[in-house]
Amino acid sequence: MGTENTVLPYFNQPAPDIVPMVHLEACNKHALMQHFLALTSRDRYLRFGYAIGDEQIQIYIDQINFDQDEIFGIFNHKLELIAVAHIGISRMPEDTRQAEFGVSVVPKAQGKGFGYRLFQRAVLFARNHGIQTLTLQCLSENGAMMHIVRKAGMTVQSNHGETMASLKIPPANLPSVLDEWMQSASARADLAIKKMTFRAAAPD
Numbered sequence: 308m309g310t311e312n313t314v315l316p317y318f319n320q321p322a323p324d325i326v327p328m329v330h331l332e333a334c335n336k337h338a339l340m341q342h343f344l345a346l347t348s349r350d351r352y353l354r355f356g357y358a359i360g361d362e363q364i365q366i367y368i369d370q371i372n373f374d375q376d377e378i379f380g381i382f383n384h385k386l387e388l389i390a391v392a393h394i395g396i397s398r399m400p401e402d403t404r405q406a407e408f409g410v411s412v413v414p415k416a417q418g419k420g421f422g423y424r425l426f427q428r429a430v431l432f433a434r435n436h437g438i439q440t441l442t443l444q445c446l447s448e449n450g451a452m453m454h455i456v457r458k459a460g461m462t463v464q465s466n467h468g469e470t471m472a473s474l475k476i477p478p479a480n481l482p483s484v485l486d487e488w489m490q491s492a493s494a495r496a497d498l499a500i501k502k503m504t505f506r507a508a509a510p511d
């Protein structure tokens with residue numbers, strides 16, 4: 308009996324819902340700039356709280372401390388950075404460590420769950436890095452972000468059109484460490500594959 312056309316049942320199953328969120332470094336500054344330039348002026352306003360200009364975005368990127376903070380990004384198959392999360396980690400004593408979450412998704416990729424997945428990734432990162440509280444600040448008019456805040460069960464304080472939200476983070480455990488390890492490894496592998504296929508498809 309020939310086996311060449313046999314497909315193992317496992318490979319007929321739908322792939323798990325993996326969203327590869329990769330750790331970004333200083334070498335990704337250009338992609339970060341392209342990401343923020345792709346936001347609408349309304350989205351820039353919602354992300355930074357004011358009508359930030361291109362030069363100020365460049366300053367913001369140049370001032371990111373890649374050694375202290377954590378930045379996650381989602382690349383599409385054209386290697387465009389379609390979503391970015393910045394986890395700003397405060398210099399506080401070990402037992403009161405806090406981090407602030409900021410996120411943006413380019414208009415063509417909004418509404419596909421990337422914003423919420425990046426939030427979940429930030430929570431996992433915080434948990435495994437001894438951060439006790441994850442906070443975020445957004446305008447109360449920001450419907451999508453307020454939805455994420457409520458869905459995550461964050462504690463909310465609103466004042467004069469601004470909302471401060473915070474989430475207590477439990478300590479790390481074995482499943483949380485393994486989960487992060489698996490997510491980091493699969494995101495790196497996914498990016499390597501995207502780079503290979505994108506370069507192979509690019510004209511000489």
Ligand SMILES: CC(C)(COP(=O)(O)OP(=O)(O)OC[C@H]1O[C@@H](n2cnc3c(N)ncnc32)[C@H](O)[C@@H]1OP(=O)(O)O)[C@@H](O)C(=O)NCCC(=O)NCCS
Pocket residue numbers: 349350351353354355408409410411412413416417418419420421422423424443444445449450451452454455458
């Ligand atoms: C806010 C933002 C990051 C959300 O990212 P996103 O990938 O579009 O969001 P998601 O697809 O994960 O959806 C979030 C949820 O909000 C809901 N939602 C979207 N727009 C909404 C609105 N106007 N009102 C209420 N809920 C809304 C979605 O239905 C979804 O709900 P579900 O998960 O229960 O189905 C994105 O819109 C963005 O980049 N906005 C501009 C920058 C910004 O506001 N940053 C936040 C500052 S911290």
